Amino acid sequence: MHGLYYEPLGVDFSVALARGLRARMADAPPEALARVTVLVNTSRMARRLEAALMADGATLLPRIGLVTDFAPLLPPGDMPVASVSKLAIRLRLTQLVESLLRVRPDLSPRAAAFDLACGLETLLSEMQEEEMLPDALDCMETGDLSEHWQRNLEFLRIATDWLEHIGELTPVGAQIRALDRLCARWTATPPTDPVIVAGSTASRAPTRRLIREVLALPQGVVVLPGLDSDMPHDAWADLTPGAAHHDHPQYRHAALLEMLDVQRDAIRRWDDSVQPAVPARNALVSLALRPAPATDAWLAEGPELTDVAGACRDVTLLTAPSPGAEATAIACGLRDALAQDKRAALITPDRTLAREVRAQLERWDILPDESAGQPLNQSAPGRLLLHLAGMRGRPVEAEGLAILLNHPLTQIGGDRAEHLRQARLLEVALLRRDPLPFPNRDAIEVWCEDPSTPETDEAWSHWLCGLVDNLLSQPRMAPLAEHARSHLVLVERAARGTGSSADAVWEGPAGQAALRVIEQIQAGAGERGGEPVPAQEFNRILQTMLSGEEVRDTYGTSDRIMIWGALEARVRHADLVILGGLNEDVWPAQPSPDPWLNRAMRRSCGLRPPERTVGLSAHDFQQAAAAPEIWLSRAARTAETETVPSRWLNRIVGLLGGIGAAGETALAGMRARGAHWLRVAALLDEPAGLPTGPAPRPAPKLPAGVRLDRISVTAVETLIRDPYHIYARDILRLRPLAPLRQGPDAALRGSAVHDAMERFTRRLSGRDLPPDAADLLRRAFETTLEETAPWPGMRRMWLGKFDRVIPDFLAAETTRRGLGTPLLVEGQGRRRFEGAGFTLTARADRIDLRDGAVAIYDYKTGTPPSPKQQNAYAKQLLLEAMMVADGAFEGVPDLPVEEAAYLRVGNTYGEVAPAALDAEAIDATRDQLVRLMQGYATGTPFIARLAPDLLTYDGDYDHLARYGEWDDTQPATVIPVGRP
Structure with missing residues (x-):
């Protein structure tokens, strides 16, 4: 067992990997499988591989690790421990950036120091990963660059010198050193047991180095995911010269093979017992995604595509008028798949769309397995932490207070039902009755003591006044450690309420992760120094850390309806795959801007180009599009503006529309199926047995005895x-x-x-x-x-x-x-x-x-x-x-x-x-x-907007009159009020 292998598009990679490994170990004793080391690219793939290996019964499992974690491969005590965390590095860099902004106030507001430090830490980590020497900055030509970029370059030289001389290992530095030690051990004593790297596209330099070292081992194996075997040899060869096609889905594979000096035809399949789900569609998508300079091949190769009808038979093209309509239609499709006992998955990088689909599925009591996880900042504990952080160091606003009181974790330690009753009474009878933009203890106590106020609970009002006082007492400026400590107290006070415990706020995966984030900030706060920092900076640090983590709830979820992130396409398999949110800036997302180096500077330094992320997303899209049945879904506009279809969707539609009658017929069928699901989704919002037409212009007529006095x-x-x-x-x-x-x-x-x-x-x-x-x-x-x-x-x-x-x-x-x-x-x-x-x-x-x-x-x-x-x-x-x-x-x-x-x-x-x-x-x-x-x-009807004259704004009761379904030119309809 040795060499470079691949699995094609349209094959469940995890299952194929497990099947191929079992076939190769069939003649070995059972314990031999436990001596195999498998390195995969994500924890999700590791879990999926374990499940695939155990699907045929009890078995010993190989050692499954990650291509970014080398500690399990080294002897105990030989792994260098990173003595400084990523947060600590960012906090130190924040002080360095603040020094720059004091000298260069025109560069950015000082409030953005932490955000700039996060970008700088990412850049320095990338420089370490790509083994870029600091001298590369000195060799960069700056004659054609603007003064802004030249000054950035000067600062980067200072930052790289600082990183080189801090005397401590960064997380990336520790990883590189561990890889050095691992490679040295393998060179001195090559392992005799199999070592397999599977599922990685080798987009980072350490991974490419690991692959090269593994292939040099006696039983080293590399299995590439989703290799496109339909691309002609000349098109494949054109991918790598000049590195101009980083945004192509197969570029990373082509670059890896070129580095290894291996021809694509020389690679064997790891497991050839299962063929791709729809080979004709693989060929169609491969041609559609051909690099832009080579799309003239559509004219020559497009008409030669075989079985276009078969390739598109199970493809649905859904263009919804709004994101809400898209989410509803997708939910209907997932529910239909469940009724047909299919495994169905929504794949999208748009977390908002994922949340909307999840909410729509709840109407049928379907809780999908959201294996991609939920960003911690969108979980209930994360939202509570961030909302309270946004209220620190500023007056308490009515809107913010109402949101806080209605949060599901507020008063979780007390009588929640009574709390909600009191909170709604406060909102309606005080916050919304008289203008009170900034409520405080005095206003709340006066309201509670007012005889006209409905009965309020004394313990609850005392708790509320204490909470408001606590919010108002939060300092605008304080050391970071003090912000974190007092914020933890503030969160627990809000959660405890009139009860005795606030432990419930930290329960579950999301609560535990949120508590860890606060503890990490407390532990790393010393790196920021003891100087006071604004409450807004603490809020930004908290937001950055919460948004960087994901949590998932594994209890009570469906095992047949899933919501995946884009990376899941190479990990798991489903009968129906819905590719949602296919709009530019969503899928693919725009590369994150680099405030420190522009595109030309990155290229001259040998750093990864911004288009790399687009190419990785394209590879995920190509793999997802190879499922047995797929939907290609997008919303034509958002609440603000019209959207632009994803470049990949545009290419597929353009290719089908230009290859003749077969393509046009297939495209029409795809659109018809999408229109069908939009009609089904629209039926959910149509009230049964009620008129669906526009309302008339109302003119209520009072009954006898009722008058305006x-x-x-x-x-x-x-x-x-x-x-x-x-x-x-x-x-x-x-x-x-x-x-x-x-x-x-x-x-x-x-x-x-x-x-x-x-x-x-x-x-x-x-x-x-x-x-x-x-x-x-x-x-x-x-x-x-x-x-x-x-x-x-x-x-x-x-x-x-x-x-x-x-x-x-x-x-x-x-x-x-x-x-x-x-x-x-x-x-x-x-x-x-x-x-x-x-x-x-x-x-x-x-x-x-x-x-x-x-x-x-x-x-x-x-x-x-x-x-x-x-x-x-x-x-x-x-x-x-x-x-x-x-x-x-x-x-x-x-x-x-x-x-x-x-x-x-x-x-x-x-x-x-x-x-x-x-x-x-x-x-x-x-x-x-x-x-x-x-x-x-005496009976004159009260006609809505009888003489609006120059009114250009909505009245307080226009919504009640359903203005908009009628206009001022339409006659009024008299509506008798009361019993005849």
């Missing part, structure tokens, strides 16, 4: 323009909930201006303004903002705008006070219309008393309505004038209204008054109001 002067405009709004708010008593993510919006600014004007006006008396009126007015607005707008940046912006209007406002105010003095400020008015059966209310911003007359003013921060708009529907000032004439404001004498105006206090100052304020206009306004209210009291 109270309305404000500002709501009259709404009743004229959008009666349905009044119906939903005042008849149905529906109130929109304020958003959790609160911000400084126009409504808050308008409220602040009104409050400031009230403060200013109440403070002054008489007709003369004091000399410091401008300072008094500004301080009034500033005080109001401090009380109502806890956003320092926006406060300064609003103050700047307000400063611009103060001089014009005070000039006009001097004129107004020369005519009279303020009599009523923010005064309430009420006018009962007994005959019509309703009450009109108002809150006047300001009413001035003049000689024998009054003046009414209303402040606006936006654009006031024009006189024409006031005559049509914006009747606030006219209605207030009518109420003054009718004595509706207490303390305001029944005098003629001499002036009524909107005072614009926005970006500029201005005044807008109604067209007429005489007794005839007031009487007409009164009559119009009475007729309007009587009409709705």
Whole structure:
């Protein structure tokens, strides 16, 4: 047993490897298999190989290791131990990068120091792997490079010198040294037992070196996965010259064979008892993925493809309109495969798509075996750690607090059901009722003690106040070790709740892995030094470490429905394989940008090109596409933009469309099968027995005896323009909930201006303004903002705008006070219309008393309505004038209204008054109001968006009226409300 072997595309590699090994060991005693060493590329392949070897019964197993772990191959004590972890290296490099950024602040913000250090550590590790000498940087030509890259090169020389002289082994350095010792031992005393390297594409220099050493052993074997035997010899030979085809799926194999000086025809199959699932499709895909300069071969070789129909018979091409539709269709296909007792797998590097498919499968109680694992930062413990880390060192926001309280691990140690009830009560009755962007202990305690607050649990509210205090006490700056220690306490406090234990948050694989990450940060924090670091840096470190680990739950999962990562294609086999997320930037993903070396610099140093990752993904795709039945699936657009099909999918579709009738027929069949599954998926969202057409424009009609008996002067405009709004708010008593993510919006600014004007006006008396009126007015607005707008940046912006209007406002105010003095400020008015059966209310911003007359003013921060708009529907000032004439404001004498105006206090100052304020206009306004209210009291329907005029935004109740299914040009449908 010696030499180089391969397995073709379309064969279960793990099963073939196990079968071939058993066949070669058939005549040996049972214990001989235990002396075999098998080195594979991933732990998943190791587990799969063990299962394949045990499938035929009990057996002794070979030693199965990884091509990146040489410790089991060395005698005890001979393995050099890495004395410094990857995190420690990154933290040390962070200090080095910070020194650079202090000198070169134009390079990047200092907050990005850790991210840059992670990229630098990756680069230095690659340089060690590829055995690149530091002198290579000195030999690099920099004459054509920009100043930015030349300075980067200078810093890299410093970093490589530092790495060479730190006196400790890095993880990569330890691996290289272990490989050196292993090769030396094999040279001195070659092992007589078989050593097999299987499943690796030799994309890294240490692996290529290992393969070369294994092939030199007496019983050294290398088995290559997914070798394309359909490529013509000339096309194969063109892959390696100049290394221009790193993105081709077979490039790594071709480069390895060239390094070993072995011809492809000289390689034998490891196990030839099973043939590829669909050889015709292998040939089709091989031709489609031919390197770009050689696609002219499509014209010559395309028409010569045999059995195109057979190659595409079990291929489904699914182009969904959205990612959600793609996930639903895939879930339907997986469920159908389960019903037919097939093994089915979704292969995708898109973890979002994988989560959506998993969620869709839950509707049928199907829990797939997600063997690719879940990123730790997306697990429940990971999300809790990251969410709390994002809240450190900053005010507690309403949205963040609500998310925290609803997290599945919050209060896991207490009464979870009671906790959720209290949390929802807090959200609806406090966080969403009144604007409270930054809740604190005082606000929560006041709310709990309010008699109108529903019953709250004292122990729960005490726990919540303590949690909020703990969050607010987290330092903005602290040593990294202190951040990690206090964060662990914070997480356990949130999880413990009113109970006695928080151990549940660390249970299971995800909890244990998350706890290890915190402990690793604590252990390595000393490398960052004792100097304080921002809480945001701790958050970035935590995010990086959590996203770098994966966990999987093996309990209760299906053994026939799987979700795999792209690498699983060479490890496992399924009857149906769905290749999902076939869009550019997803599959293949764009190579990660290198902030330290550009493409040309990497090439001149002999480092791996960025296209290497694309080639590895292409190899995974080619192997997955060789399954017995496949789907090629993508979404035509995301929520933001249209997507671009994967280059591999484009090539397959382009080849089939250009080889004649056979290809066009096959392509049409593939698309038809995809359309079928999209129709099946759409049926899941269609309600049974309900109308599926668009809703009509609603116009509810009240039953006899139900009427609108109270309305404000500002709501009259709404009743004229959008009666349905009044119906939903005042008849149905529906109130929109304020958003959790609160911000400084126009409504808050308008409220602040009104409050400031009230403060200013109440403070002054008489007709003369004091000399410091401008300072008094500004301080009034500033005080109001401090009380109502806890956003320092926006406060300064609003103050700047307000400063611009103060001089014009005070000039006009001097004129107004020369005519009279303020009599009523923010005064309430009420006018009962007994005959019509309703009450009109108002809150006047300001009413001035003049000689024998009054003046009414209303402040606006936006654009006031024009006189024409006031005559049509914006009747606030006219209605207030009518109420003054009718004595509706207490303390305001029944005098003629001499002036009524909107005072614009926005970006500029201005005044807008109604067209007429005489007794005839007031009487007409009164009559119009009475007729309007009587009409709705006697059956006039409340039509949605009756007169929207210039409204360009959605109203609070447009979603309830299902606006969008109809538009403003459609007639309304009267809908009787209540029992006849």
